Amino acid sequence: MEEHQDQNSANTSTNNPNPANTSTNNPKPVDEIIPSNGPIKIEDQALEAKSDRIKIPLSCKVDVLSSKLQILKKQHMDLSEDAKSITLYFPGIEIFSAFRDLEVRYDLIKKKYMEESIERKRLYNQVIELKGNIRVFCRCRPLNSEEKSSGSPLIVDFDPSQDSELHIVSSDSSRKQFRFDHVFGPHDTQEAVFTQTKPIVISVLDGYNVCIFAYGQTGTGKTFTMEGTPEDRGVNYRTLEELFHISRERKATMKYDLSVSMLEVYNERIRDLLVENGDASKKLEIKQGEGAQQIPGLVEKGVNDTEEVWEILKAGGEARAVGSTNANEFSSRSHCLVRVSVRSENLVGGEVTKSYLWLVDLAGSERLGKTDVQGERLKESQCINKSLSALGDVISALASKSSHVPYRNSKLTHLLQSSLGGDSKTLMFVQISPTAADMGETLCSLNFATRVRGIETGPARKQSDPIEFFKYKQMAEKLRHDEKETRKMQESLESLQLKFRAREQLCRNLQDKVRELESQLTDERKTRLLQENRASSMAATKSSMEKPPLFPVKRPPLSKLITNIPPPQSKPLIPPKTQAVQKENISPITNIPGMRARRVSISTASSSVIRPLTNKRRRVSFAEAIPSMTQFKMHQEDGKSYLRTSMEKSRLSLSRNRRRISRIFPPSAMKAAAMTPDRKFSNKFSSSPSSRIQVPWEPNLLTVSSPRVHRLLSPVNLRNLKNSHALNKFCSSLNKKVVTTTALSSPSTTQHKMGIGGITGKFGSAQRVLCNNVRRRASIQPITR
Numbered sequence: 001m002e003e004h005q006d007q008n009s010a011n012t013s014t015n016n017p018n019p020a021n022t023s024t025n026n027p028k029p030v031d032e033i034i035p036s037n038g039p040i041k042i043e044d045q046a047l048e049a050k051s052d053r054i055k056i057p058l059s060c061k062v063d064v065l066s067s068k069l070q071i072l073k074k075q076h077m078d079l080s081e082d083a084k085s086i087t088l089y090f091p092g093i094e095i096f097s098a099f100r101d102l103e104v105r106y107d108l109i110k111k112k113y114m115e116e117s118i119e120r121k122r123l124y125n126q127v128i129e130l131k132g133n134i135r136v137f138c139r140c141r142p143l144n145s146e147e148k149s150s151g152s153p154l155i156v157d158f159d160p161s162q163d164s165e166l167h168i169v170s171s172d173s174s175r176k177q178f179r180f181d182h183v184f185g186p187h188d189t190q191e192a193v194f195t196q197t198k199p200i201v202i203s204v205l206d207g208y209n210v211c212i213f214a215y216g217q218t219g220t221g222k223t224f225t226m227e228g229t230p231e232d233r234g235v236n237y238r239t240l241e242e243l244f245h246i247s248r249e250r251k252a253t254m255k256y257d258l259s260v261s262m263l264e265v266y267n268e269r270i271r272d273l274l275v276e277n278g279d280a281s282k283k284l285e286i287k288q289g290e291g292a293q294q295i296p297g298l299v300e301k302g303v304n305d306t307e308e309v310w311e312i313l314k315a316g317g318e319a320r321a322v323g324s325t326n327a328n329e330f331s332s333r334s335h336c337l338v339r340v341s342v343r344s345e346n347l348v349g350g351e352v353t354k355s356y357l358w359l360v361d362l363a364g365s366e367r368l369g370k371t372d373v374q375g376e377r378l379k380e381s382q383c384i385n386k387s388l389s390a391l392g393d394v395i396s397a398l399a400s401k402s403s404h405v406p407y408r409n410s411k412l413t414h415l416l417q418s419s420l421g422g423d424s425k426t427l428m429f430v431q432i433s434p435t436a437a438d439m440g441e442t443l444c445s446l447n448f449a450t451r452v453r454g455i456e457t458g459p460a461r462k463q464s465d466p467i468e469f470f471k472y473k474q475m476a477e478k479l480r481h482d483e484k485e486t487r488k489m490q491e492s493l494e495s496l497q498l499k500f501r502a503r504e505q506l507c508r509n510l511q512d513k514v515r516e517l518e519s520q521l522t523d524e525r526k527t528r529l530l531q532e533n534r535a536s537s538m539a540a541t542k543s544s545m546e547k548p549p550l551f552p553v554k555r556p557p558l559s560k561l562i563t564n565i566p567p568p569q570s571k572p573l574i575p576p577k578t579q580a581v582q583k584e585n586i587s588p589i590t591n592i593p594g595m596r597a598r599r600v601s602i603s604t605a606s607s608s609v610i611r612p613l614t615n616k617r618r619r620v621s622f623a624e625a626i627p628s629m630t631q632f633k634m635h636q637e638d639g640k641s642y643l644r645t646s647m648e649k650s651r652l653s654l655s656r657n658r659r660r661i662s663r664i665f666p667p668s669a670m671k672a673a674a675m676t677p678d679r680k681f682s683n684k685f686s687s688s689p690s691s692r693i694q695v696p697w698e699p700n701l702l703t704v705s706s707p708r709v710h711r712l713l714s715p716v717n718l719r720n721l722k723n724s725h726a727l728n729k730f731c732s733s734l735n736k737k738v739v740t741t742t743a744l745s746s747p748s749t750t751q752h753k754m755g756i757g758g759i760t761g762k763f764g765s766a767q768r769v770l771c772n773n774v775r776r777r778a779s780i781q782p783i784t785r
């Protein structure tokens, strides 16, 4: 009521003295533009007051806002034109204040409208969802004249207070109750049926897929409910009428394009019922399109009013396959489907959707035995039953929330795939007969409908226009790709950060190490400095004192150890070329009377020939190995006696010694020693470079300090050292007589191990070492001249 008043006020406002055809080329006189009774007035205040004062439902509020928006838009355009005209007559005049006010109000109402519109849709959809996206209405037809005359008993009982319940009363008076979303009795009109249907139908304009189908036994009124009669039109016509009505109401803010297709599924073939020239044999196939199933080649007729719709439905109905059965004289032998495609565009927000409304009049579901059909009719019935069975399977799968729904088992279910269950809204009419004769079929239909009602589907989803959908899809894909790239980059960044952190840690560790080493170095330096200072102070102290003895303090001087040393000879018997050696090792074998030998050095022969030392070193180490007595032989050369040994057994020991010596004495020291290499020995036992270094352990000259020592070392004596007692005796006497050894390096650092005996000999304790060696290993063959 108020809506109409609003519309009237809108019309009134459009009749204001500012005609829309005002042209800037042909400006109107000013008194025509500006009304004599005052400034331009926006005549929607009454409307606004009304809408604010009266508590009206949300949907009405949205409609009121829509109307206001329409009025304001019109006024805005008119004023704009007027303003231009006035400006032509009075340049510079200020006439835009009202115009600006209007603009502000227009924007405000537009914003309000958008908010209300969104809220309306949301609430409306919520209501439908609460009622269920799959809804089942039951409709019972009245008794036909034949049934009335035959007096067939009624089996359906309705409770007027309960419009969603019915009872089936069997012959034994037992009652079976069925509950549906709504139950229509024989006296309910087509209008009453559509009033309940309307809320679901309207959803198609909000962008949801909708499917309405009538199911039931032949002759129960499926076609009557869906198509109706010219006098009493059914759901199809009324639905389209309602869609046109709403689209007109919303035209200020929404633009709807409606088109209608009509087809039938006959013997599992799709037939276009709107095809021109009656070429209905054209084969149509179902293709999976964007969001919904498409039928390429299907005629789709745009409709703008109900008259056009009626003409189309009539033409399509006439082309439908009908036949006579025992149950119905004009029985539908096919499933008839009307598809209404709705493309909607929100003129304010720009949102575009494309949705489908399917209006399906199914073929009769009666059993074959009852209809008693043969031939072509039998085949039709089999196909009908097959597709209805497929529909039942789909419904069961949806009810049991199965992961696979067998939509493709029949053309019917395949066509309805996008509008059955899932994200669509479905309404089923279960049509029943009231007579006892159809009780079996009635119970079957009611049981099937109960199963359908038990389906719980998820919330319905809005369908967007395929083109828009494609655009959004592309955008979404790009977004996904970008996200992927970003993720990749983030991952690589993270890995780089990790690497960087690891490097940093390594760097820190190295820095710590460097600092530690630096501190160690500093400590070392300090210690060394301290030591150097101490050494220099000690040296200074020593230099101020008397020169210390060569040997340890406790040890008696050499001269005291070696007694009976003959006085030195005026002329040594050794040849001049060995003078250097002689200087160091006074020949024990010359045995010149009166000559005083200062040292005795007993050495193993690592070669077959004992040779005098040729370097300038003053000290030569004592023997590191004393070979067995049997290995020694005397050798005469140049009138001198040399101790010769085969070295068969001592080579290995000597080899070990050499290695130890190599460790003790660096190669440079070895070279510096410039001792004659024992080639034979080296070749045989040396493999590593270090072991090839010249061993300073060259055969040392045996020097005997006195004739007494000589005697001790005589072959006879040594040969007699058969037992340990004799050996000990020999050693003790030797200990008194012999002074040995020096080392190649400085006394302060020299410390080496004896190879054969494994005895550690220190510089200055050579005698003891020698004696131990002798005691342990063997006896020495005496050296004779």
Ligand SMILES: Nc1ncnc2c1ncn2[C@@H]1O[C@H](COP(=O)(O)OP(=O)(O)OP(=O)(O)O)[C@@H](O)[C@H]1O
Pocket: 140, 141, 142, 186, 216, 217, 218, 219, 220, 221, 222, 223, 224, 225, 328, 330, 331, 332, 333, 362, 363, 364, 365, 431
């Ligand atoms: N609610 C009703 N009020 C009045 N008449 C009805 C009603 N329902 C059905 N009829 C009448 O019953 C007869 C059979 O109806 P209809 O042809 O619609 O059945 P049907 O289920 O479509 O059959 P079929 O499956 O064979 O096509 C028609 O004459 C129809 O006018």
